[in-house]
Amino acid sequence: MSDPLLEVSNLCKVFNFAGGPRSSERQLRALDGVSFTLKRGETLGVVGESGSGKSTLARCLLRLIEPSAGSVSFDGLDLLALPGSELRRFRRRMQIVFQDATGALDPRMTVGDLIEEPLLAHGIGNAAERRRRVEALLARISLGPDVARRRPHAFSGGQRQRIGIARALAPNPEFIILDEPVSALDMSIQAQVLNLLKDLQQELALTYLFIVHDLSVAEFFCDRILVLYLGEVMETGPSSALFRGPQHPYTASLVSAIPAGHRRERRKRLVLQGEITPIGANRPEGCVFRSRCPVGRDRAVCAEIRPRLQSVANGVEVACHFPGSLSA
Amino acid sequence: MSDRVLEVSGLSAVFATREGTAAALRDVSFSLEAGQRLAVVGESGCGKSTLALALLGLLDPPGQMIGGLIRLNGRDIANLPERQMKAIRGREISLIFQDPMGSLDPIKTIGSQLVDALRRHQPGLARRAARRRAVELLGEVEIADAERRLGDYPHHYSGGMRQRVMIAIAIANNPSVLVADEPTTALDVTVQAQILKLFERLVDRRRIALLLITHNLSLVADFCESVHVMYAGRFVECGSVDAVFNRPAHPYTEALLKSIPDPERRKGRLPTIAGLPPDLRRLPKGCAFEPRCPLGNGRQICVSVAPRRQRVGGRGEDASAECHFAAEKMTAGVVS
Numbered sequence: 001m002s003d004p005l006l007e008v009s010n011l012c013k014v015f016n017f018a019g020g021p022r023s024s025e026r027q028l029r030a031l032d033g034v035s036f037t038l039k040r041g042e043t044l045g046v047v048g049e050s051g052s053g054k055s056t057l058a059r060c061l062l063r064l065i066e067p068s069a070g071s072v073s074f075d076g077l078d079l080l081a082l083p084g085s086e087l088r089r090f091r092r093r094m095q096i097v098f099q100d101a102t103g104a105l106d107p108r109m110t111v112g113d114l115i116e117e118p119l120l121a122h123g124i125g126n127a128a129e130r131r132r133r134v135e136a137l138l139a140r141i142s143l144g145p146d147v148a149r150r151r152p153h154a155f156s157g158g159q160r161q162r163i164g165i166a167r168a169l170a171p172n173p174e175f176i177i178l179d180e181p182v183s184a185l186d187m188s189i190q191a192q193v194l195n196l197l198k199d200l201q202q203e204l205a206l207t208y209l210f211i212v213h214d215l216s217v218a219e220f221f222c223d224r225i226l227v228l229y230l231g232e233v234m235e236t237g238p239s240s241a242l243f244r245g246p247q248h249p250y251t252a253s254l255v256s257a258i259p260a261g262h263r264r265e266r267r268k269r270l271v272l273q274g275e276i277t278p279i280g281a282n283r284p285e286g287c288v289f290r291s292r293c294p295v296g297r298d299r300a301v302c303a304e305i306r307p308r309l310q311s312v313a314n315g316v317e318v319a320c321h322f323p324g325s326l327s328a
Numbered sequence: 329m330s331d332r333v334l335e336v337s338g339l340s341a342v343f344a345t346r347e348g349t350a351a352a353l354r355d356v357s358f359s360l361e362a363g364q365r366l367a368v369v370g371e372s373g374c375g376k377s378t379l380a381l382a383l384l385g386l387l388d389p390p391g392q393m394i395g396g397l398i399r400l401n402g403r404d405i406a407n408l409p410e411r412q413m414k415a416i417r418g419r420e421i422s423l424i425f426q427d428p429m430g431s432l433d434p435i436k437t438i439g440s441q442l443v444d445a446l447r448r449h450q451p452g453l454a455r456r457a458a459r460r461r462a463v464e465l466l467g468e469v470e471i472a473d474a475e476r477r478l479g480d481y482p483h484h485y486s487g488g489m490r491q492r493v494m495i496a497i498a499i500a501n502n503p504s505v506l507v508a509d510e511p512t513t514a515l516d517v518t519v520q521a522q523i524l525k526l527f528e529r530l531v532d533r534r535r536i537a538l539l540l541i542t543h544n545l546s547l548v549a550d551f552c553e554s555v556h557v558m559y560a561g562r563f564v565e566c567g568s569v570d571a572v573f574n575r576p577a578h579p580y581t582e583a584l585l586k587s588i589p590d591p592e593r594r595k596g597r598l599p600t601i602a603g604l605p606p607d608l609r610r611l612p613k614g615c616a617f618e619p620r621c622p623l624g625n626g627r628q629i630c631v632s633v634a635p636r637r638q639r640v641g642g643r644g645e646d647a648s649a650e651c652h653f654a655a656e657k658m659t660a661g662v663v664s
Contacts, residue, residue, distance in 0.1 A: 049517075049518055156604065187545065187584060187588065188371065189371075191599065192600045194589065194598055195597045195600065198597065216588065216589050219589070219594075239591075254517060256521075258517065259550045269525075271522055275486050275489075275518075
């Protein structure tokens with residue numbers, strides 16, 4: 001068994017706002033007690049609706065925002081205890097690729113400079129070595145060395161996302177957070193980028209945390225899945241088990257909302273009522289999903305007792321008093 | 329009486345650019361019947377949004393319609409002056425965009441925007457009556473507590489609710505055709521499912537003809553009866569969703585379907601389409617898909633002759649594919 005690269009335990013993040021008419025509205029619980037481990041070379045897919053805490057999780061792991069509580073251990077290193085200077089050095093090992101490649105690339109910089117920038121920031125190599133590295137990275141993403149002098153606007157969406165990936169790869173990281181990297185792309189281009197990410201993972205033994213809202217992409221690409229709802233883990237486990245037999249009613253609803261696509265199997269639709277509504281400082285008793293849950297809406301135990309993650313079959317863990325109620 | 333509410337034939341549109349004229353729509357024809365759900369699918373830049381704008385008479389310079397008929401409820405609206413189009417837009421044909429926040433006025437209440445929409449086409453409608461209609465409309469798009477929520481501003485609503493309001497505005501004057509351009513693309517899958525259910529009910533209840541424009545093939549498979557696949561400004565394949573998805577006649581359709589991630593083949597690579605769509609200012613003489621086509625690539629006829637619309641054997645009258653080798657592909661049962 002391979003060793004864990006990332007161990008996250010009880011991660012919490014509360015945002016404080018200056019405004020808000022009531023004191024309870026001055027806080028927003030974005031993450032609450034999130035724990036998971038990620039093995040080297042694995043891909044963990046983080047799924048959930050907008051507002052479920054996916055991007056907050058990514059930013060807490062990179063310490064782009066500071067978590068309120070919990071611990072993150074990366075290759076045995078206590079990330080949350082690192083002082084600023086060491087954190088900056090450490091970030092070489094952990095990179096991120098954003099959804100909006102256009103927004104992530106400075107339009108005034110050339111592609112060569114954009115890819116070289118992380119090398120400069122980490123003081124890697126001399127000028128000649130850096131130039132060779134940039135050329136090698138451009139070749140790896142199937143762009144010729146002559147594009148180094150051009151600026152991002154000259155490229156298509158798919159090419160820009162490749163440039164974003166090359167930039168993340170530049171300092172030779174072990175771990176990359178992919179924050180919706182293919183959501184903005186057309187299908188045929190999405191397939192190209194997913195293939196590239198898969199190839200890179202194999203060649204460079206990369207570990208991925210893949211934030212994704214398209215569940216067919218999640219199922220295809222990820223080894224394991226973490227389902228978030230209002231900042232809490234609802235269910236986690238191997239991709240195949242989780243999609244074939246979702247245990248949590250929330251996962252079951254998400255899975256049933258995947259359009260069947262070209263497989264054309266008609267499945268019964270579970271259309272979830274209502275929408276995700278953020279909760280303030282005071283977490284309601286019981287289960288956070290209860291208000292939308294077709295199983296627990298009127299059950300006393302769901303209203304009173306917060307369900308804890310418990311193991312069920314096939315390596316799946318689920319936070320629900322009535323697991324499996326909605327699986328086929 | 330025929331149920332045909334929209335008939336488009338030979339629709340062509342261009343965009344003037346600094347480097348020449350781009351052919352955005354090239355001889356597009358199709359028809360829609362009351363209660364029908366038709367999907368137009370294609371990738372960015374294939375012309376699907378231009379089609380939506382052209383149908384509504386909203387194609388402004390540098391875009392321009394250069395030919396074709398748009399027969400809506402029996403009348404050709406292709407070249408109507410803007411004054412007359414204004415009377416038709418929202419009353420006979422409505423459009424819903426991807427981004428409801430961009431279409432709603434942020435400084436007006438939801439209620440007053442609904443009332444405005446109603447009174448635009450029914451000037452005789454009293455304010456109070458219009459307000460009552462607005463409450464009914466919000467109820468019809470399943471917004472709870474409609475009476476109270478009429479006084480809210482768009483920013484009080486979630487993305488899904490704003491899209492519901494857009495739908496309410498679009499159907500306020502009971503149009504016969506609803507064009508929805510990527511209506512659920514910005515929404516979560518759960519909310520997307522709710523909105524599609526809502527469309528389904530509206531189409532059935534009001535017998536609206538729905539033209540759904542999307543890049544999402546999977547969504548089409550579940551939701552529509554027929555599909556038109558668009559490439560470089562033309563419909564390259566048309567037919568029932570079942571037929572087209574189970575056995576695509578055009579190599580482009582097949583390639584698109586294959587690029588959808590399939591969990592059954594997790595370990596493998598996804599098939600991709602080589603290259604990029606053609607430059608619409610410099611379209612090839614032959615088939616626009618030829619340079620990327622696994623079937624036609626390099627074949628003389630594909631390079632030199634643009635394929636015509638041809639029937640696909642064994643399918644209905646409306647089924648067609650624009651490929652020299654569609655018939656061969658179908659009879660051979662080749663999966664290239």
